[in-house]
Amino acid sequence: MAPLGVSMKRLEQLSFKLIIPTGEDTDAVNSRSKVVEKLRKLLPPEVMIPERRLEYLLEDILDRQLMICKFHNVPDSDLSLCCDHHCRRDKIPSVNPTDIGGT
Incomplete structure (x- = not known):
């Protein structure tokens, strides 16, 4: 100004x-x-900074983290701005849930 x-x-x-x-x-x-x-x-x-600019930037950061996560397997609600997101390969489910318990 x-x-x-x-x-x-x-x-x-x-x-x-x-x-x-x-x-x-x-x-x-x-x-x-x-x-x-x-x-x-x-x-x-x-x-002037456009309305809701901060909200847009924060959502964009989370979206970018999802895009680069090769093994994404958690609900989006588990994402946080406090740390970078990455799913590990060893956490990918390897058993079909319908096969558990013999059903």
């Missing part, structure tokens, strides 16, 4: 209000949303 000529003091004030709003929780969320919406109207789109 500095290239747009916004004073650093004003930028710090706006940033502070976005990060640490005052008031009750619902008021804070509403206030933050209003500030972001005003900024979207005032600033050119190329300087």
